[in-house]
Amino acid sequence: MLPSGTVTFLFTDIEGSTKLWQQFPDAMPAALARHHEILNSTIQAHNGYVFQIIGDAFCAAFATAFDGLDAALDAQRALRDEGWGETSAIRVRMALHTGTAEVRAGEFTSGEYVSGITLSRAARLLSAGHGGQILLSSPAAELVREQLPQNTALLDMGAQRLKDLVQPQQIFQILAPDLPQDFPALKTLDALPNNLPIHLTSFVGREKEIAQIVDLLTADSRPQTAENESSVRRSSSVVRLLTLTGAGGSGKTRLSLQVAAEVIEEFEKGAWFVELAPIADASLVPNAVMSAFELREEAARAPLDALTDFLRAKKLLLILDNCEHLIEACAQLAHHLLTHCPHLKILATSREALGVAGEVTYSVPPLGIPDDRRQTADDEYTARVTQYDAVKLFIERAVTVQPNFSVTNANAPAVAQICFRLDGIPLAIELAAARIKLFSPEQIAARLDDRLRLLTGGSRTAMPRQQTLRAAIEWSYGLLSERERVLFRRLTVFVGGWTFEAAEAVCAGEGLDVLDILELMSHLVDKSLVTTEAREEETRYRMLETIREYALEKLNEAGEDEIVRDRHLQFFLKIANNSEHHLRGSDPIEWLEQVEAEYDNLRAVMDWCQKSPLRVASALQFVSALGDFWLDRGFLTEGRERIVDTLASANSLEHTAFYAKALCNMGWLASFQGDFSAAESFTKESLTIFRSLGDKQGISESLHVMGTIAIDSKNYAAATTLLEEALEIRRVLNDARGIRESMRALGWATFGLGNYTLARTHLEQALMLDSKEGDRGGVAGDLNGLAEVALRENKLGSASEMIKESLAIRREIGDKWGIGVAFGVWGWIALLEHDWDGAYLRLRESIAVRNEIGDVGGLVWCLEKLAQVKFEKEHYETATQVFGAAATKRGVLGSTIDPFDVSEYEQIIQTLHTNLAETKFSAAWNKGRALTMEQAIELAMQDE
Numbered sequence: 001m002l003p004s005g006t007v008t009f010l011f012t013d014i015e016g017s018t019k020l021w022q023q024f025p026d027a028m029p030a031a032l033a034r035h036h037e038i039l040n041s042t043i044q045a046h047n048g049y050v051f052q053i054i055g056d057a058f059c060a061a062f063a064t065a066f067d068g069l070d071a072a073l074d075a076q077r078a079l080r081d082e083g084w085g086e087t088s089a090i091r092v093r094m095a096l097h098t099g100t101a102e103v104r105a106g107e108f109t110s111g112e113y114v115s116g117i118t119l120s121r122a123a124r125l126l127s128a129g130h131g132g133q134i135l136l137s138s139p140a141a142e143l144v145r146e147q148l149p150q151n152t153a154l155l156d157m158g159a160q161r162l163k164d165l166v167q168p169q170q171i172f173q174i175l176a177p178d179l180p181q182d183f184p185a186l187k188t189l190d191a192l193p194n195n196l197p198i199h200l201t202s203f204v205g206r207e208k209e210i211a212q213i214v215d216l217l218t219a220d221s222r223p224q225t226a227e228n229e230s231s232v233r234r235s236s237s238v239v240r241l242l243t244l245t246g247a248g249g250s251g252k253t254r255l256s257l258q259v260a261a262e263v264i265e266e267f268e269k270g271a272w273f274v275e276l277a278p279i280a281d282a283s284l285v286p287n288a289v290m291s292a293f294e295l296r297e298e299a300a301r302a303p304l305d306a307l308t309d310f311l312r313a314k315k316l317l318l319i320l321d322n323c324e325h326l327i328e329a330c331a332q333l334a335h336h337l338l339t340h341c342p343h344l345k346i347l348a349t350s351r352e353a354l355g356v357a358g359e360v361t362y363s364v365p366p367l368g369i370p371d372d373r374r375q376t377a378d379d380e381y382t383a384r385v386t387q388y389d390a391v392k393l394f395i396e397r398a399v400t401v402q403p404n405f406s407v408t409n410a411n412a413p414a415v416a417q418i419c420f421r422l423d424g425i426p427l428a429i430e431l432a433a434a435r436i437k438l439f440s441p442e443q444i445a446a447r448l449d450d451r452l453r454l455l456t457g458g459s460r461t462a463m464p465r466q467q468t469l470r471a472a473i474e475w476s477y478g479l480l481s482e483r484e485r486v487l488f489r490r491l492t493v494f495v496g497g498w499t500f501e502a503a504e505a506v507c508a509g510e511g512l513d514v515l516d517i518l519e520l521m522s523h524l525v526d527k528s529l530v531t532t533e534a535r536e537e538e539t540r541y542r543m544l545e546t547i548r549e550y551a552l553e554k555l556n557e558a559g560e561d562e563i564v565r566d567r568h569l570q571f572f573l574k575i576a577n578n579s580e581h582h583l584r585g586s587d588p589i590e591w592l593e594q595v596e597a598e599y600d601n602l603r604a605v606m607d608w609c610q611k612s613p614l615r616v617a618s619a620l621q622f623v624s625a626l627g628d629f630w631l632d633r634g635f636l637t638e639g640r641e642r643i644v645d646t647l648a649s650a651n652s653l654e655h656t657a658f659y660a661k662a663l664c665n666m667g668w669l670a671s672f673q674g675d676f677s678a679a680e681s682f683t684k685e686s687l688t689i690f691r692s693l694g695d696k697q698g699i700s701e702s703l704h705v706m707g708t709i710a711i712d713s714k715n716y717a718a719a720t721t722l723l724e725e726a727l728e729i730r731r732v733l734n735d736a737r738g739i740r741e742s743m744r745a746l747g748w749a750t751f752g753l754g755n756y757t758l759a760r761t762h763l764e765q766a767l768m769l770d771s772k773e774g775d776r777g778g779v780a781g782d783l784n785g786l787a788e789v790a791l792r793e794n795k796l797g798s799a800s801e802m803i804k805e806s807l808a809i810r811r812e813i814g815d816k817w818g819i820g821v822a823f824g825v826w827g828w829i830a831l832l833e834h835d836w837d838g839a840y841l842r843l844r845e846s847i848a849v850r851n852e853i854g855d856v857g858g859l860v861w862c863l864e865k866l867a868q869v870k871f872e873k874e875h876y877e878t879a880t881q882v883f884g885a886a887a888t889k890r891g892v893l894g895s896t897i898d899p900f901d902v903s904e905y906e907q908i909i910q911t912l913h914t915n916l917a918e919t920k921f922s923a924a925w926n927k928g929r930a931l932t933m934e935q936a937i938e939l940a941m942q943d944e
Helices: 017-023 028-045 065-081 116-127 138-147 207-221 229-234 252-266 282-292 303-311 324-340 379-385 389-401 412-421 426-437 441-451 465-478 482-493 500-507 514-526 545-557 561-583 589-597 599-609 613-625 627-633 636-648 657-672 676-693 696-712 716-733 736-752 756-773 776-792 796-813 816-832 836-853 856-872 876-893 899-929 933-940
Strands: 005-014 049-054 057-062 092-101 134-137 153-160 169-175 241-245 271-275 316-321 344-350 360-363 531-534 539-542
Touching: 005 017, 005 028, 005 065, 005 116, 017 028, 028 049, 028 057, 028 065, 057 065, 065 092, 065 134, 065 138, 065 169, 092 116, 092 138, 116 134, 116 169, 134 138, 138 153, 138 169, 207 241, 207 252, 207 360, 241 252, 252 271, 252 316, 252 344, 271 282, 282 303, 282 324, 282 636, 303 324, 303 933, 316 324, 324 344, 379 412, 389 412, 389 426, 412 426, 412 441, 426 441, 465 545, 482 500, 482 514, 482 545, 482 561, 500 514, 500 539, 500 561, 545 561, 561 589, 561 599, 561 613, 561 627, 589 599, 589 627, 599 613, 599 636, 613 627, 613 636, 613 657, 627 636, 627 657, 636 657, 657 676, 657 696, 676 696, 696 716, 696 736, 716 736, 736 756, 736 776, 756 776, 776 796, 776 816, 796 816, 816 836, 816 856, 836 856, 836 933, 856 876, 856 899, 856 933, 876 899, 876 933
Parallel strands: 092 134, 241 344, 241 360, 271 316, 316 344
Antiparallel strands: 005 057, 005 092, 049 057, 134 169, 153 169, 531 539
C-alpha cells in the first residue's frame, strides 16, 4: 500500500534526455528500459512504492526518509556501474522531500496523493539539481541527519528560491565518497537574473494552463522530438507577445509569474516583472519598465530610446502586469520594443488584448470547479471534489487561517457549492476561504445566497466577470464592522502601499481614534482585504487593485474623498519637505529609499493638487522639495514636466519663494539633461525672484546652481564669479552646508581654469569642514577633486591614494554615481602610468556603474579613455571607432572635451589619421558614429 501521513518522496529524471533521444534514437529505448529496471528494483528493495512514471521521470514514496535515501544512493551506484554502451553514462538527478500526504484510493487504480503541495515541492527541488546529484529538502535532511549511512555527509547548499516563488528553502546535497560530489550551481531562481517577487503563499493548480503558455513562449527555442512534435507543430510561429486576458481577480498575475519562473532558463538575461497597477499617467510606462531594471533616465534622451538601447541585444522575458488602464501606452511600448529588440519576448496581463500585430492572446479560464453538486457525500465524491483546482485553492488558503481545517464527507458539498458559486475566480475563493475561522463552509455557502446577488439567478455565463468579483468583494465588505469599513475605504487614497504611521495620520479622525488603527488594520489583514509586504526594517501594506477600486466607490459614497485626500496630501507634503533637508545632509541614503518607497503616493498627491486651484501652493511645495530626489534617482523628464504643469497654474504665486525654488530645480534638471540654454534661463528667472524678495538663502541657492551649470558648460570664469558670490552670502547666513558645497564647487571651477593651487585650497577647506561635520559624501567628493588636482600636477601616487579613499567611502555609503566617478579617475591614473591593463579594468568598473545609473556624460568620458587605451596598445581601427562613437554622443549631449585635454585629444586623432590613412580612418570613424551606446561600450571593452 502507498504510505500516508508523513511521507518521503523520491523524484528522479534523466538529465538531458531530449538530447540523448536526438543523438541516439536507436540505442535509447534499450537504455531507458535498463534505467527503469534499475530504479524499480532499488526502490522496491528499500520498501518504496513507485506510484507514477512519466517518460524517464520516476515518482516514488517511502514510509521513512532513511529508506528513501538508501534507495537513492543505491540507484546512483547502480546507474554509475552500468555499461551503457553507445549512449555513454546515463546521468540521473534525484530529490528527496518529506511532507504530509493523504492517499485517496477512490477511482484511482494506483492510488493518488491528495496533497499537491508536498509533491510540488519535491518536483521543484528536483528541477534545481544536476545529473548524478541527490538533493534533500530541509525536512528530509533533518530526519536522516543523526543516522546517515556510513561515510556519507550532508552538504548545506543554503537557502534557495525554487520555482514556486515562495520563501527560500534550505537545500542539502548528500555526499558519498564513491559518488560524484562536485556539480554546477543549483538551477534555482537565485542563479538567474530576475526581479520576480517572493510570495508568502504557494501557487495552486493550473498545470494545464502553465504547460500551454510555456509551449507558446518557448516552442521556437526547443528542438523537435517525438515527445513534443505535435505541440511544436501547433506553435510553429514565433510568439513574441503573449497577453493573458481575463477578468480582474482571475489570477493573471500569479499565473504570469509562475510561467516566468518555469521558462526563465530559456532567457539568458532572465525574467523581469513590471507592475503597472500604481501608474496612472500613461507617459510613465517606459519609466516604470526602466525602474524594473534600475535604469536612470539619460540626459537629453527619451526614456523609451534609452530603454530600447538597453534591451536591444538582450534575450529576456519582460512581464508587463495590469495593462488595462494603460492599454494604448502598453501597446505602443510593446510594438516599439519588439520591433527594435529581436531577442525580447513580452508576457502581458490585461483585461483586454493590447491589439498589437503578432500578439497572441490567452484567455485565462476560471479554476476548475466541481460540476456535480449534491447535499450528501461519500468517500468517492469527497476524493473527486478535492482534485479540482478551485477546491485545492480553497483548502490551502483555509488551512493558513485555520490549520486544522480539512474537507470531509460532511462539508464537501458546501465546499463544492462555494467554488461553483464563485465561478472558480481565485480572488473570490481566497476571500471566502479567509472567513473559515469565523464560519463553517455550510455558513459561507448560505451567505453566498444573501450577499453575492449575481450568483442567484439568470445565466451566470452571460454576466460580466467583473461583476462577479465585485460581488465577492461586497460580500467580504458586508462582514466588516462599521469602523472596519471606515478604515477600509479611507485606505484607498494610498497608491502603491503605505506604512502603519501613514495610515494613522491619514485615516484617523471623524469617528476613528488613532489608537484604534492598529486593531482595525490587523482585522483587514486577517480578512485578506489588505496585504502585507515585509521590508528590511518595516512592514508595508497594500490593497489589491480590484479591491481598492471597490473601496474607492465606498469612499465617494461616504462623502469623505476630499477630506481624506487632503490629509493624505499633508502627510506626504511633510515627508517631501523633510526629505529635502535630509537628502542634502551627511547621510541621504535612508531618505532616498524612503522617498522612493512612497513615490507612487507622492505622484498621487501631486496629481490631486492639480485638480483644484486651492491646492496650487501645495503643488509648488512638492516640486520645490523633490528636486534633489528627481536628480538622484534620475527622474529628470518627469520632474521637469511636473514643474512645468505646476508653474502653469501658479501665476498668482510667481513672486513667491516656492515658485523661485521650482524654477531653480527646473534649471538644475535641465542642466543634467544637457539643456544648458534652458537651464540658464530658468535659474536666472529664479535668481531675479529671490533678489526681489530679498531671500538671501534662495539667492545663494540660485547662484550656486548657475555656477554648477557654468562648470558643466565649461564656462569656468563665469562659474567662479557666481560661486564666489554664493559663498559670500552663505558665509553671512552662517549656512554651514552651503559653505561646504560652494567651497567644493569653487574647487572644481578654479580647477577648470587651471589654477591648481587655488583649487587645492578650496577643496582642502571643504574637506576640513566636511570632516568636521561628518559629511561622508562631501568628504568623498573633496578627495575626488583633490585627486584630480594631483593628477594634473603629475603627482600620480598621491592622486591614487586619495581616489582610493574616496572610492572606499562612496562604496560604504552606497553612492553609485560617486563610485563610477572614482573608478574612472583611478583608471585615468593607470592610463597615465602606462598600466594599460589596470586602466582597462578600472574603466570597465566605472562603465558598469555608470551604465546602471544612466550617467551618459560619464559613459562618454570613459569611452574616450578606453579609446586611448586602444590607441596606446596600437589597436588603431578600434580606437577610431570608439572615438567616433564618443564624439557623436558628446554632440547629442551638447558637451565638449575639457580644454586642458583638447591638445592631447587632437594629437591622438591626428596620429590615427596618419596610421590608418584617410579612407580607412573615415570608414572606422563613421562606423563608430553609428553605434549605440551599448554597442560602443561592448566594442571598447573587448580584449584584443
